[in-house]
Amino acid sequence: MAATEPVDIVELGVGDAQAGLVLSTEAGWNQNEADWRFFLSKGIVFGMRDGARLVATAALLPYSAANAWISMVLVTADFRRRGIARRLVDACLGVATRRGLTTWLDATPAGTSVYGPLGFTPTLQLRRLRLPKPPEAKATRQLSAGNIEALVVRDAGAMGFDRSTLLSEFAARSGSHVVSCAQAMALIRDGRTARHIGPVLADRPDQALALVDAVVGTEPGSWLIDAVHSQDEFLNGLIRSGWNIERPFQRMRFGRATMLSAELPFAVAGPEFG
Structure with a gap:
């Protein structure tokens, strides 16, 4: 394909889940096919193709109270630096504006x-951390089965809007669990390369750390968590426990804030979901 040849934006469907997974796998991201099917069935996903090959995507995932999340902005290596990601984000913003x-x-x-000049303003910061496979799984604290309804309510307080559809779908997946430990609760789910912990909600940092410690003691394997940077006691506790920071994320908002959050989470559901 010539570098100047135009590529049309198309709206994707659930049948494009495998093609989307190829893109996120190329980028080294943790999404699995179930994640892609959720975006394609519950959100609006735009893409560009080179013939039959999907070469770029961007997703808009509506939530409640007139909020939505933009993510899965992916461009395969040989189509980058052509303004494709910007065009796809503009398509998402167009739908959101309407x-x-x-x-x-x-x-x-x-x-x-890229997003700053488009009108996005920064809010909180995140840090993605990975815990490499531990030498052996050994539970150190008692975990209890959590309640998805309670998690949904508390998550809404932290986000400022309801995400019951997302969290209920997560909880219903094979391998997913809602867990609690003292006054802390979290959702655990599978990813392509690692198990993911989040959101994590608690009254205090020590409660959040105790829950995470109990979770990773239940099974071997690699873990990911997306911690809120300003929760410094929690973040530093993870690092002392052997978690490694992989990359930062900056949360940004386009448009006015619709609701105030009642509490700050310790970790989020993931940068692709908020």
Whole structure:
């Protein structure tokens, strides 16, 4: 394909889940096919093709109270630096504007310089951490089965809007669990390369750390968590426990804030979901 040849934007469907997974796998991201099917069935996903090959995507995932999340902004290596990602994000913003939605995203440092000029303003910061496979699984604290309804309510307080559809779908997946430990609760789910912990909600940092410690003691394997940077006691506790920071994310908002959050989470559901 010539570098100047135009590529049309198309709206994707659930049948494109495998093609989307190829793109996110190329980028080294943790999404699995179930994640892609959720975006394609519950959100609006735009893409560009080179013939039959999907070469770029961007997703708009509506939530409640006129909020939506933009994510899965992916361009395969040989189509980058052509303005494709910007065009796809503009398509998402166009839909959001027509529907009167406030849009959010979690940007990498490179993405922050792109989204800022579009009118996105920074809010909180995140740090993605990975815990390599531990030598052996050994539970150190008692975990209890959590309640998805209670998690949904508390998550809504932290986000400022309801995400019951997302969290209920997560909880219903094979391998997913809602867990609690003292006054802390979290959702655990599978990813392509690692198990993911989040959101994590608690009254205090020590409660959040105790829950995470109990979770990773239940099974071997690699873990990911997206911690809120300003929760410094929690973040530093993870690092002392052997978690390694992989990359930062900057949460950004386009449009007015629709609701105030009642509490700050310790970790989020993931940069692709908020």
